[in-house]
């Protein structure tokens with residue numbers, strides 16, 4: 001694969017929210033050059049001074065500078081001529097007509113998958129708190145427990161409810177505060193049925209949860225992946241081209257080694273890597289002394305290896321095991337602890353790095369019109 005093929009693969013994860021397709025398939029990327037650490041792009045927009053422009057430009061820059069060998073991106077915007085404009089509109093219309101969207105997740109939804117090399121590093125705890133935190137900030141958020149076998153989110157949230165289906169036979173997420181939650185653990189309480197059902201779902205689990213769930217209009221979807229690099233991780237980029245990945249690790253070098261595999265897999269599947277969270281980084285006493293109980297360096301080593309930012313270092317909480325595992329997520333606990341503070345910071349970092357997509361349009365509400373046309 002040539003360097004420009006690789007760049008085009010990454011550019012195809014940038015969507016024109018209005019036209020509902022990615023900028024490569026819509027023919028908006030006219031030219032890509034990579035010289036040193038600079039990428040130069042000719043980008044054709046339907047109208048040059050379109051309000052979507054800065055959003056698309058920001059998104060291109062953000063996605064490409066996530067790559068190790070790209071530092072600056074220069075975008076030269078050109079307005080499409082009439083012929084190009086007709087062609088791109090025709091493509092967008094065709095996509096809408098074919099209902100090419102493979103899932104019920106809107107291309108405008110930010111999708112953050114949270115992965116880890118192995119279990120027990122706090123991936124589910126962090127997924128739950130991040131989703132709740134984004135929801136508490138006022139963003140419409142969904143939390144998908146893709147850990148089909150080892151689901152733990154219902155327990156972490158203390159949910160005993162069940163998912164129901166609506167008239168269209170779509171599963172309706174369980175709503176916790178304002179957060180929409182889907183997990184195999186919410187499907188049935190009867191263990192035998194659950195096991196059989198899970199068996200049937202094995203390979204298609206993620207697909208089911210993305211296509212047969214009434215997610216509605218959400219700003220963020222947080223996906224708690226199973227640990228490791230199995231089928232579900234592999235299906236992610238195919239089903240959700242806009243998905244980005246956060247890798248959770250602990251400070252131990254052993255944990256970092258297995259986390260490397262997840263980051264590698266993401267790279268090979270062109271899933272953008274948003275950054276690393278180091279969990280259980282240290283323990284902080286009441287007097288502010290810090291102890292590196294599980295050693296140190298794992299998060300930094302992983303971040304360095306893949307040229308990624310550290311999104312947060314979360315200390316060990318005295319209470320996590322007792323209280324959090326019993327249904328009161330850390331960020332909802334009243335007591336202010338170093339762990340709660342660092343998780344809150346982490347949520348702000350994520351919301352800042354990946355702000356929700358604003359629904360501005362260039363040429364009226366085209367996407368909506370096409371959706372109507374497709375009916």
Ligand code: ADP
Nearest residue numbers: 119120121122123124125280315316317320321
């Ligand atoms: P994973 O999803 O990676 O398997 P979990 O989120 O289920 O991991 O966490 C494993 C255990 O570690 C749980 O008992 C959880 O409460 C605990 N835990 C997670 N993060 C922390 C933390 N920062 N401090 C203390 N305990 C934690």
